[in-house]
Amino acid sequence: MGPYFPMSRITHPRAPSFLLACAVFLNGCQPAENAEVVEFWAFGSEGEVARELAGEFERRNPEIRVEVQPIPWSAAHEKLLTAYAGGNLPDVFQLGNTWIAEFAALRALEDVAARFENTGRKGDYFEGPLDAAVVDGRMLAVPWYVDTRILFYRRDLLEAAGVAVLPRSWDAWFEAMIRVRERHGDFGLFLPIDAWEVPVIFAMQQGAVLLRDGNRHGDFLHPDFRAAFDFYLRWFREKLAPAETSGQVANLYREFGRGYFTALITGPWNLGEFRRRLADLDASAWDTAPLPSFDGSYPGVSLAGGASLALAAGSTRKEAAWKLIEFLTAPPQQIRLYRLTGDLPPGRTAWTDPALAGDHKAQSFRRQMDRLLPPPKIPEWERIASRIAAYAEKAARGEMAPLGGLEALNDEVDRILEKRRWLLERGR
Amino acid sequence: MRFNPAFWFVAPALALLVVFFFLPVGAALGLSFTDFDIYALADIGRLRFVGLDNYRRLFGDAEFWTALWNTLYFVAVGGPLSVLVSLAAALLVNHRLTPFKGLFRSLLFLPVVTTLVAVAVVWRYLYQPRYGVLNYLLGGFGIGPVDWLGDPDWAMPAIILMAVWKNFGFNMIVFVAGLQSIPESLYEAASIDGAGARQQFLYITLPLLAPTFLFVAVITMIGHFQLFAEPYVMTQGGPAGSTLSIALLMYQQGFRWWNLGYASAIAFVLFGIVLLSAVFLALQKRK
Numbered sequence: 001m002g003p004y005f006p007m008s009r010i011t012h013p014r015a016p017s018f019l020l021a022c023a024v025f026l027n028g029c030q031p032a033e034n035a036e037v038v039e040f041w042a043f044g045s046e047g048e049v050a051r052e053l054a055g056e057f058e059r060r061n062p063e064i065r066v067e068v069q070p071i072p073w074s075a076a077h078e079k080l081l082t083a084y085a086g087g088n089l090p091d092v093f094q095l096g097n098t099w100i101a102e103f104a105a106l107r108a109l110e111d112v113a114a115r116f117e118n119t120g121r122k123g124d125y126f127e128g129p130l131d132a133a134v135v136d137g138r139m140l141a142v143p144w145y146v147d148t149r150i151l152f153y154r155r156d157l158l159e160a161a162g163v164a165v166l167p168r169s170w171d172a173w174f175e176a177m178i179r180v181r182e183r184h185g186d187f188g189l190f191l192p193i194d195a196w197e198v199p200v201i202f203a204m205q206q207g208a209v210l211l212r213d214g215n216r217h218g219d220f221l222h223p224d225f226r227a228a229f230d231f232y233l234r235w236f237r238e239k240l241a242p243a244e245t246s247g248q249v250a251n252l253y254r255e256f257g258r259g260y261f262t263a264l265i266t267g268p269w270n271l272g273e274f275r276r277r278l279a280d281l282d283a284s285a286w287d288t289a290p291l292p293s294f295d296g297s298y299p300g301v302s303l304a305g306g307a308s309l310a311l312a313a314g315s316t317r318k319e320a321a322w323k324l325i326e327f328l329t330a331p332p333q334q335i336r337l338y339r340l341t342g343d344l345p346p347g348r349t350a351w352t353d354p355a356l357a358g359d360h361k362a363q364s365f366r367r368q369m370d371r372l373l374p375p376p377k378i379p380e381w382e383r384i385a386s387r388i389a390a391y392a393e394k395a396a397r398g399e400m401a402p403l404g405g406l407e408a409l410n411d412e413v414d415r416i417l418e419k420r421r422w423l424l425e426r427g428r
Numbered sequence: 429m430r431f432n433p434a435f436w437f438v439a440p441a442l443a444l445l446v447v448f449f450f451l452p453v454g455a456a457l458g459l460s461f462t463d464f465d466i467y468a469l470a471d472i473g474r475l476r477f478v479g480l481d482n483y484r485r486l487f488g489d490a491e492f493w494t495a496l497w498n499t500l501y502f503v504a505v506g507g508p509l510s511v512l513v514s515l516a517a518a519l520l521v522n523h524r525l526t527p528f529k530g531l532f533r534s535l536l537f538l539p540v541v542t543t544l545v546a547v548a549v550v551w552r553y554l555y556q557p558r559y560g561v562l563n564y565l566l567g568g569f570g571i572g573p574v575d576w577l578g579d580p581d582w583a584m585p586a587i588i589l590m591a592v593w594k595n596f597g598f599n600m601i602v603f604v605a606g607l608q609s610i611p612e613s614l615y616e617a618a619s620i621d622g623a624g625a626r627q628q629f630l631y632i633t634l635p636l637l638a639p640t641f642l643f644v645a646v647i648t649m650i651g652h653f654q655l656f657a658e659p660y661v662m663t664q665g666g667p668a669g670s671t672l673s674i675a676l677l678m679y680q681q682g683f684r685w686w687n688l689g690y691a692s693a694i695a696f697v698l699f700g701i702v703l704l705s706a707v708f709l710a711l712q713k714r715k
Contacts, residue, residue: 106470194666379466383685393668
């Protein structure tokens with residue numbers, strides 16, 4: 001796990017795609033010498049398959065050559081910022097959704113609203129991911145894939161504890177976990193103690209807005225946030241969640257298989273991982289489900305994470321670059337990306353493909369897709385999120401009283417947002 | 429105006445120093461009086477000159493005090509421990525009864541030249557609370573499982589243990605060189621006068637190692653103040669900020685959040701602390 005992935009995702013090496021690229025090369029599909037060159041940066045496992053995706057694009061558009069640069073997630077943010085500072089941003093680049101606001105503040109992104117409108121695909125997208133790409137009314141990127149959080153749970157352990165129907169509210173989940181523990185020992189839910197996602201999801205579900213006055217001040221002392229925070233801490237207080245970081249659980253899959261915990265809240269990449277690594281566990285022993293809620297609605301809200309493709313404002317080849325974005329985000333390519341990496345499509349059409357439509361465990365993500373909210377879209381968000389994680393950890397470990405922690409968090413967030421307030425006052 | 433010819437000999441080195449050291453340091457000092465951040469990166473018009481505000485804010489920043497405390501903990505416990513282990517290892521590999529001296533020296537030096545990231549991966553396995561070797565061995569003595577990297581009280585000792593293991597080889601080599609420069613005749617004379625091994629160590633080895641000691645102590649202290657890579661790869665400063673060092677805080681502020689103004693202020697405070705401590709240590713030793 002690197003320091004600052006958008007919604008901290010784990011990437012795993014996959015088969016290199018250069019073999020395929022070579023095959024393309026040998027087939028004589030090499031584009032013309034005088035082809036226009038579009039630079040494209042992609043990260044992590046998307047970076048590993050980007051060459052393969054771009055190869056297809058080059059076959060269809062021989063007048064454009066794509067220069068792909070794969071970059072590991074852990075280096076991506078720094079690399080993009082230094083490229084920006086040096087005036088070397090590529091024409092097209094992948095952007096973690098939580099970074100869009102930051103690059104918007106840098107004025108590094110082209111508004112693609114009009115171009116996107118022309119594709120006629122707008123209605124195909126789920127609202128959550130589409131909204132994540134819009135900052136201050138400007139559409140600055142096109143959703144490429146969605147990353148959100150849902151429940152992965154051990155159906156067999158729940159049933160053995162007499163919980164026949166999957167609970168749809170958090171209170172019912174809490175009760176169910178206590179019953180599972182009575183019967184089975186160990187823990188109910190695994191919540192990495194050093195992550196911000198779950199406290200933030202609980203808060204959004206309680207209706208907390210996190211920041212107030214147009215994202216000028218922290219709002220962490222609001223009763224809604226406090227209720228969510230208290231519920232989050234209850235899992236640790238009642239010893240229903242182990243006080244462990246994600247890095248500490250030596251082998252998440254093995255522990256899940258052993259029943260060290262019954263459920264966890266995690267993202268799409270674990271669909272493939274669980275299938276691969278839980279080979280000795282019967283496929284019906286575990287399942288996925290959208291998130292429960294506090295208010296009885298179902299599914300409950302989850303985070304709209306993932307990544308989008310952005311067009312650099314300083315690009316001198318915007319037409320060709322847009323063509324590449326349009327190609328990569330089209331439904332057939334969304335499916336292709338899913339097959340290659342397990343990344344979930346942000347559009348409805350792709351979800352009707354047999355690969356996804358027939359996959360019961362993936363369909364839980366499809367149902368979750370209707371209830372997604374992005375975190376606040378300001379450049380300071382990742383920093384604020386890291387402070388939420390820090391104070392949540394301190395409170396969960398009992399090093400700080402919950403209220404004292406939230407007061408300190410609120411003060412710190414107000415300090416972080418000081419520059420933003422100053423800029424807004426002056427209309428810059 | 430005529431320059432001393434010596435000037436032209438030092439000029440190339442001086443030019444490099446000025447361009448690659450003094451200018452950047454000067455620029456960083458200037459930066460520490462501004463609020464240079466992601467907004468200023470986009471538009472220099474959004475840069476504010478804030479005077480000593482960064483420094484003032486730093487002293488009111490709970491994270492900074494946590495980091496300072498952790499760093500001092502690491503220096504105060506890890507530093508002496510590292511020096512003692514190096515000295516003990518040097519005495520052992522330099523002892524006349526030790527066979528295969530070259531081999532042992534190389535083996536003990538190996539951790540120094542091993543990539544830290546690889547070391548960290550292995551040590552994370554050793555420290556694993558439920559399946560790790562360390563807890564398995566401790567369990568043999570009836571000591572309950574310790575959550576080395578997950579318990580805020582144990583994370584720093586775990587980092588210190590790993591850092592000592594990783595780095596003692598370098599000081600060991602320095603001590604070996606120091607030991608070998610002590611004339612054998614002194615020991616011979618002492619043993620004729622009836623001095624035992626303990627007295628020889630206290631009255632010959634230690635005093636004659638004093639210059640080496642000073643060098644090792646200063647270098648070790650400076651190195652320990654700059655603690656960064658170990659927590660960066662092992663814990664990211666966690667759990668609950670218990671392994672956050674000043675250098676790691678500076679890195680996070682500077683390159684993670686791009687608050688270069690604030691990060692520069694941290695850098696200069698760290699520089700001041702290291703400078704004062706080194707001068708203090710050197711003066712103490714001279715007495």
